[in-house]
Amino acid sequence: MPDDAAPMTIDATGLGAVAHEPGVSKPDPILVVDNMRRAFGGIVAVDVDHLEIQRGVITGLIGPNGAGKTTFFNLLTGFDAPDTGHTTFNGASIDGVSPHVLARKGMVRTFQLTKSLTKLSVIDNMKLGAQRQRGENFFRALAVPMWRSQDREIEERADALLKRFKLDHMRDEYAGTLSGGQRKLLEMARALMSQPEIIMLDEPMAGVNPALTQSLLGHVKDLRDEGISVVFVEHDMDVVRDISDWVVVMAEGAIIAEGPHSTITSNQNVIDAYLGTHHDAPLDLSEEDQRIAEDEAIVAEEIDEDIDIVHEIDEQKRHHHE
Amino acid sequence: MRRRMMAMTLVTFVSLAVMLPGVASAEGESVTSTIRYDDPESGEELPAVGVAITVTDANGEIVAETATDDEGTFLVELPGPGEYSVLLDPDTLPEGVVLRSPDRNPAVVTVQEGQAGRTIFATTSGEGGGGGGGGGITARQVAQLTWEGLKLGLFIAMMAIGLSLIFGTTGLVNFAHGEMIGWGMLVAYLFNFYGVAGFVGFMHDLPAPLGAGINLILATMIAIAGGAALGWSLDRFIFAPLRRRGVTLISQMVVTIGLSLVLRYLFLFAFGGVPRFFRDYTAQSAVSLGLVEITPKDMFAAALSITVLVGVGLFLLLTRMGKAMRAVADNRDLAESSGIDVQRVIRFVWTIGGALAALGGVLLGLSEQVSWNIGFRTLLLVFAGVILGGLGTAFGALVGSVIVGVGIQVSTLFIPPELKNVGALVVLILVLIVRPQGILGRKERVG
Amino acid sequence: MLFAAIDWGFIFDQTLTQVFGLNAAVYAIAAIGLNVHFGYAGLLNFGQVGFVAMGAYGMGLSITLWELHPLLAVLGGMVFATIFALLLGVPTLRLRADYLAIVTIAAAEIVRLMARSTALRSVTRGAEGLNEFIGPFREYNPFNPSRAYGIGLVDYRGSEFFAIVIGWGVAILAVLLVWTLMRSPWGRVVKAIREDEDAALALGKNAYWYKMQALILGGVIGGFAGMVDAIGKATVQPDFFVAPLTFFFWLVLILGGVGKVWAPIIGSMIYWGLITFVQNLGRQLVDQGIVPTSVMDPSQVDQIRFWIVGATLALLMVFRPQGIFGSKEEMALDAR
Structure with missing residues (x-):
């Protein structure tokens, strides 16, 4: 087991000899992206020439708000279709593959705004994560003996994971009664039920109270240590430092830097990207019209992110009141 | 107040469609009429062809939308006895022809079991002539x-x-x-x-x-x-x-x-x-x-x-x-x-x-x-x-x-x-x- | 005393007859289908009456047109409802929920217009409807058509009683089917899609296909409502299938509680009890002159139902979507 507070040593990741530059090739890539471009009404949200994600390590995808991280993430996981570009997963093309097929192939994702299924119990949430369930077929569902034994096995696995994520006491509660942080944990545990090769986490720490952050980070590292590749999106540089073996920086849709965290903070491109963005000036109506036309997609995405966070906060507040 | 309007509608019995009991209707209720007009040029009485007719039941549900044939006649088979209104679209009358009493449009007709109801639409014509044609698409x-x-x-x-x-x-x-x-x-x-x-x-x-x-x-x-x-x-x-x-x-x-x-x-x-x-x-x-x-x-x-x-x-x-x-x-x-x-x-x-x-x-x-x-x-x-x-x-x-x-x-x-x-x-x-x-x-x- | 002229005995008898009658069974079955759509899969079906019509016409035409055995005719009704579901589902189920609502409400009305059209008269018999299919079913009626059969305080003619038994039988079987399915992994996926489609996708579930299955299942159950109605009334009339009927089913579902497996049956009984009581009372009030005809004439009494349904539907949806007996906590989870 590596030290709890630090990434793997650079040699253990296999990335020791890799140059610290955007689009560099890696020794054992699980995911390879080429020429991926996505525009919203003339505004280019994502424009990535080449990116390889190394197998078995934690890759942090960072960038200032509006850099196109979430759009890129949606493109990778099949939730959005690129205008151009190719992606391979384990060497096979996954262009145009639906998200549910990707999940079955071993690529699962979580969402920035947690998608716990509120009116299902925590254990049912977990069981949904399991793949190839016989009882998920309409006709077999009617013949209970056909799926009963498999369902029990799944339940055992789910209970073990719940215990590991310290959610076992909530097992039979509605997922809607969990706190924001617990939902993040549930979503991660649920994703693990599908026994993925790669797990994509969209801002796993957003809206989580500091006490839970450490526990979440610990879980992420455990995933890597089990051999699962991890990619996560984050805009807070500090979170990235603690856990990522490799950092990819996006700005204005493109990859501007790659390397271990220590090399990233001193990179001039990254400093410019973080300091150069300024997006909170209030707009008046005439500017607004112009702005809608010009920045529509990018600004909208930003606001979506902010709103997601507001929702998260609201939700937590509500739970406090209850 | 709305009494005045209700009097006009002459609806005496409304059986809502959803309430219709499953009575098998006797064969043969229908409503029919022939519409003719005087051609101002020839003075001949001609059938009014292609006049749009809408038949509505007492509930306001349209029974049929049809048009008069080459003889100026329309025949609408009805689902059963009762009160129906027959509405003629004056716009579809031949040019220059209008209804003599527009206030009797729609005509309300009560059809007894097994009967064919009749309506009368009398027309008068001013100037102009013409009329609908049949055949292919022009x-x-x-x-x-x-x-x-x-x-x-x-x-x-x-x-x-x-x-x-x-x-x-x-x-x-x-x-x-x-x-x-x-x-x-x-x-x-x-x-x-x-x-x-x-x-x-x-x-x-x-x-x-x-x-x-x-x-x-x-x-x-x-x-x-x-x-x-x-x-x-x-x-x-x-x-x-x-x-x-x-x-x-x-x-x-x-x-x-x-x-x-x-x-x-x-x-x-x-x-x-x-x-x-x-x-x-x-x-x-x-x-x-x-x-x-x-x-x-x-x-x-x-x-x-x-x-x-x-x-x-x-x-x-x-x-x-x-x-x-x-x-x-x-x-x-x-x-x-x-x-x-x-x-x-x-x-x-x-x-x-x-x-x-x-x-x-x-x-x-x-x-x-x-x-x-x-x-x-x-x-x-x-x-x-x-x-x-x-x-x-x-x-x-x-x-x-x-x-x-x-x-x-x-x-x-x-x-x-x-x-x-x-x-x-x-x-x-x-x-x-x-x-x-x-x-x-x-x-x-x-x- | 103003109300002395009211025949309360008659009103209660009518009400009770309707509570257990054919209409209540038909509405319950249609609402069970709607419960699969909206309660479990979150599909916004505003045209359930279209499925009901497809079931009725599918069964009726199988006999009048193709002269099939009654059991095959029932299969015909199921096939018609399935085709209708595919027709509506293919274009809309990849889109946001309201597209399905728009397309279903439009399609259901189109079914009615086509069925009653003179252009298709040779097939559907136009506004007159199908009346010649009942013979083969009558042969299976174990009850004496001219005798009266009672359940407790109410009784029905043998011809009708046959359909009532079939109707409630179908309703109970449908409830058990839905109950089994919703406790299975299949039901878990369907409910997950209702909660959040993206989450289900991310977990490897083909949301589109599950929604389609749910649409077909609920639609076919709706089709059975049409078949039971047709057998009970010995006729298939196009103007039975008017658009508001869908919302009567909605009210039935909401009265019982959306997403509860027995809700449609309870809701339908409450609905028919309430509506029959109010309408009979209204009719007598008008007939006795207690309500003057200047306010409402006898023909208008039947319109009361639409006001009640419309207003109750809207109010329940806002203030008690969990139904009359539902719990508050469950709804509190619904942050949507």
Whole structure:
């Protein structure tokens, strides 16, 4: 087991000899992206020439708000279709593959705004994560003996994971009664039920109270240590430092830097990207019209992110009141 | 008050369709008549060919829409004995021919078991001649139907803009929009015939518009104001409070459904099931313009719609409120964060949507007929137009509606007129398969 | 005393007859289908009456047109409902929920217009409807058609009683089917899609296909409502299938509680009890002159139902979506 507070040593990741530059090739890539471009009404949200994600390590995808991280993430996981570009997963093309097929192939994702299924119990949430369930077929569902034994096995696995994520006491509660942080944990545990090769986490720490952050980070590292590749999106540089073996920086849709965290903070491109963005000036109506036309997609995405966070906060507040 | 209207409808027994017990009807009830006219040139009595006839049951449900044949005769088989109204569309009479007693249109006929009911429509002719022709598709037919479709499309557009903008700004599909159309039509009808006395009986000794009917143009203005008031009230008293309570959009949609049922059947209660015409401008002779024949009222209605639609377009493009409306429809969160009073904009959208729907309703009533449930029937076309153009966009609604209008009318060259609305549904489904965001919509908002 | 002229005995008898009668069974079955759509899969079906019509016409035409055995005719009704579901589902189920609502409400009305059209008269018999299919079913009626059969306080004619038994039998079987399915992994997926489609996708579930299955299942159950109605009334009339009927089913579902497996049956009984009581009372009030005809004439009494349904539907949806007996906590989870 590596030290709890630090990434793997650079040699253990296999990335020791890799140059610290955007689009560099890696020794054992699980995911390879080429020429991926996505525009919203003339505004280019994502424009990535080449990116390889190394197998078995934690890759942090960072960038200032509006850099196109979430759009890129949606493109990778099949939730959005690129205008151009190719992606391979384990060497096979996954262009145009639906998200549910990707999940079955071993690529699962979580969402920035947690998608716990509120009116299902925590254990049912977990069981949904399991793949190839016989009882998920309409006709077999009617013949209970056909799926009963498999369902029990799944339940055992789910209970073990719940215990590991310290959610076992909530097992039979509605997922809607969990706190924001617990939902993040549930979503991660649920994703693990599908026994993925790669797990994509969209801002796993957003809206989580500091006490839970450490526990979440610990879980992420455990995933890597089990051999699962991890990619996560984050805009807070500090979170990235603690856990990522490799950092990819996006700005204005493109990859501007790659390397271990220590090399990233001193990179001039990254400093410019973080300091150069300024997006909170209030707009008046005439500017607004112009702005809608010009920045529509990018600004909208930003606001979506902010709103997601507001929702998260609201939700937590509500739970406090209850 | 509404007693006066009920007396006119002569409805003595209403058995709602949903209540119909499963009685097997005796064979052979029908209603028939032959319509003839004196040709002013030859002085001969000729059959009036292709006159549109609508037979409605006591509940206001259309039994059949048909047209007279080469002998000027129509025969409609009825589902059973009872009271039916037979409505003749004066616009489809040969040029220069009008009904001798327009007030007996629709004719109410009581059909006994096993009987054939008869109606009499007497005509008089002024100047002019001509008449319908049969046979293949002529350029004249195509042109005429295109014109009618254009006209219908303009009306649909007027109703559709409100629906689309309400959706754009609130995310709500307003299933009660059909009743906003019907409301405009009925308010205009009431003021056209009765004035305020239509609502408040004791006032009928007072001068117009209090005690008596007024010209349709004035009545239309009142209807527009009424439509705006309805739109405003719906948002003020129902949907704004629901939004504040955080009621989900799906629940709000069910609320619009409930609202539409209540309103529609209040209309039936007040207006009766028989379709009627406005008092003014009903039977006009068409003017021949090249390939098409246009009645002055239709020309006026089309010109008015174009004017209003251009006005709305300029309003959306140029004024501060118009821009704000588009901004909210485009991205509500962004608009809100940049200081636009979203709730005020939504209230405005409802108000203007109500006014436009009311005007559209009046024009539709003028060009077709006034009836209690025409709003619901038109809503289907409005949906088709809105989705074709792109749900949530104002200009898309306009383009889509005109295409739907023309498409529906021209399609009657190939399919029976009673099935023309089926074409609208086919269009709807095809659009959703091929390009669900519609012509002018953005892909991001459909999924 | 003003109400002395009212025949309360008659009103209660009528009400009770309707509570257990054919109509209540038909509405319950249609609402069970709607419960699968909206309660479990979150599909916004505003045209359930279209499925009901497809079931009725599918069964009726199988006999009048193709002269099939009654059991095959029932299969015919199921096939018609399935085709209708595919027709509506293929274009809309990849889109946001309201597109399905728009297309279903339009399609259901189109079905009615087509069925009653003179153009298709040779097939559907136009506004007159199908009346000649009942013979083969009558042969299976174990009850004496001219005798009265009672359940407790109410009784029905043998011909009708046959359909009532079939109706409630179908309703109970449908409830058990839904109950089994919703406790299975299949039901878990369907409910997950209702809660959040993206989450289900991310977990490897083909949301589109599950929604389609749910649409077909609920639609076919709705089709059975049409078949039971047709057998009970010995006729298929196009104007039975008017658009408001869908919303009567909605009210039935909401009265019982959306997403509760027995809700449609309870809701339907409450609905028919309430409506029959109010309408009979209204009719007598008007007939006895207690309500003057200047306010409402006898023909207008039947319109009351639409006002009640519309208003109740809207109010329940806002204030008590969990139904009359539902718990508050469950709804509190619904942050949508």
